[in-house]
Amino acid sequence: DAMVIQNPRYQVTQFGKPVTLSCSQTLNHNVMYWYQQKSSQAPKLLFHYYDKDFNNEADTPDNFQSRRPNTSFCFLDIRSPGLGDAAMYLCATSSVSEAYNEQFFGPGTRLTVL
Amino acid sequence: EDQVTQSPEALRLQEGESSSLNCSYTVSGLRGLFWYRQDPGKGPEFLFTLYSAGEEKEKERLKATLTKKESFLHITAPKPEDSATYLCAVRSNSNSGYALNFGKGTSLLVTP
Numbered sequence: 001d002a003m004v005i006q007n008p009r010y011q012v013t014q015f016g017k018p019v020t021l022s023c024s025q026t027l028n029h030n031v032m033y034w035y036q037q038k039s040s041q042a043p044k045l046l047f048h049y050y051d052k053d054f055n056n057e058a059d060t061p062d063n064f065q066s067r068r069p070n071t072s073f074c075f076l077d078i079r080s081p082g083l084g085d086a087a088m089y090l091c092a093t094s095s096v097s098e099a100y101n102e103q104f105f106g107p108g109t110r111l112t113v114l
Numbered sequence: 115e116d117q118v119t120q121s122p123e124a125l126r127l128q129e130g131e132s133s134s135l136n137c138s139y140t141v142s143g144l145r146g147l148f149w150y151r152q153d154p155g156k157g158p159e160f161l162f163t164l165y166s167a168g169e170e171k172e173k174e175r176l177k178a179t180l181t182k183k184e185s186f187l188h189i190t191a192p193k194p195e196d197s198a199t200y201l202c203a204v205r206s207n208s209n210s211g212y213a214l215n216f217g218k219g220t221s222l223l224v225t226p
Contacts, residue, residue, distance in 0.1 A: 004157075006157075031212055033212070040218070041218060042118075042201070042216035042217055042218045042219065043158070043201075043214075043216050044216075045213045045214070048212055048213070050212065055212070057213070088155075090157050090158070092157075094212070101146070101205070101212065102148065102160055102163055103148075103160070103214060104160055105150075105157035105158045105159070105160075106157050107156050107157045108155070108156065108157045110155070
């Protein structure tokens, strides 16, 4: 089945220690997104890629970076995690050729910062 | 700035007790309203897209409707497996064209 895969599902890191989260997709969608979701809150868009074009949301901290080496993979790098960065990180994909560009989400990575 | 407000924040129903969840929105040029279901510790699962006022979509016990100011997710004769958080999101002319602006969700609990 076509899907969005995130690894790892759970990640524990130490305060200030860089961490990388991974997302891959078999849907061949041209847009990939990273969202941050804290407990009982709405998902908040951090950035997205349209093909190789990177689009950062205005309020995304500089501590968050992303890479998309090819269509299938996208990475979220947190350079110096703080306690406030503990959250669920969701990857999503969409295709601009679809009428309403619906976004399909992966299962998420739960990040804990000690 | 787009605003999406969902109510109630939490809803407890008995199995078979039908009800509706509300999503009210204020946007500059709606380009789609989306409903998702999210189970604890998982990513949101896509349910419906609505685009025009008056539009309705159905899937099993769920029916989504749209007006110019709000959307409803009607749940008919719910079962315990319908327990989840239901998220509403909008895309509009005021954001990047790809971004979804989510509401905080309604947490639904259906008891046997």
